[in-house]
Amino acid sequence: QVxxxxxxxxxxxxxxxxxxxxxxxxxxxSSGSYYWSWIRQPAxxxxxxxxxxxxxxxxxxxxxLKSRVTVSVDTSKNHLSLKLSSVTAAxxxxxYCARGKDFHGMDVWGxxxxxxxxx
Amino acid sequence: xxEVTQPPSMSVSPGQTARITCSADALPKRYxxxxxxxxxxxxxxxxxxxxxxxxxxxxxxSGSTSGTTVTLTISGVQAEDEADYYCQSVxxxxxYLVFGGGTKLTVL
Numbered sequence: 001q002v003x004x005x006x007x008x009x010x011x012x013x014x015x016x017x018x019x020x021x022x023x024x025x026x027x028x029x030s031s032g033s034y035y036w037s038w039i040r041q042p043a044x045x046x047x048x049x050x051x052x053x054x055x056x057x058x059x060x061x062x063x064x065l066k067s068r069v070t071v072s073v074d075t076s077k078n079h080l081s082l083k084l085s086s087v088t089a090a091x092x093x094x095x096y097c098a099r100g101k102d103f104h105g106m107d108v109w110g111x112x113x114x115x116x117x118x119x
Numbered sequence: 120x121x122e123v124t125q126p127p128s129m130s131v132s133p134g135q136t137a138r139i140t141c142s143a144d145a146l147p148k149r150y151x152x153x154x155x156x157x158x159x160x161x162x163x164x165x166x167x168x169x170x171x172x173x174x175x176x177x178x179x180x181s182g183s184t185s186g187t188t189v190t191l192t193i194s195g196v197q198a199e200d201e202a203d204y205y206c207q208s209v210x211x212x213x214x215y216l217v218f219g220g221g222t223k224l225t226v227l
Contacts, residue, residue: 060216
């Protein structure tokens, strides 16, 4: 079955760009009518949706983050990417990637990766 | 911004029924989804399309809807059901996903 694994630097300096990758195994990222999302969770707090990309290439972003976020897919590497620019301490969180389908929710999640923003 | 509202916490004794509510203006037109998250783990989808249960989710988990409120019901609560539960929907345009603040379910 499809599995997701997030990876990237665990420490990012303020004002820099956070870059994460989500590698898809057990299936092709470009098959099926899916979307691929990024979600984050600050320690002890709730889930916050960041954005998603459909297999068509169409993207949607959380309005509160839209000016700083880019979500993309590299089909040759079978992975999903997140770039979040101009980070601050408020961007410190566990970042998850997930597979979703319209009207079916997000049924496959990665284990999450912790990112700390600090100098 | 679009808001999805859940109670922050609730507690229930083993064997009892837990009902967790979620309210949002667009719920009469948009589906709700429920996720269970245990400490240190990724969320797991337990209900989709308001009332549907993914394969592998125990039958004691069910969902219902009425107007602007959806409810996750856990019948015969077990100790292993102690977790945070998140309601998720989309805004009225169907463009943006939004999570509720989460409900911490404590099994006494």
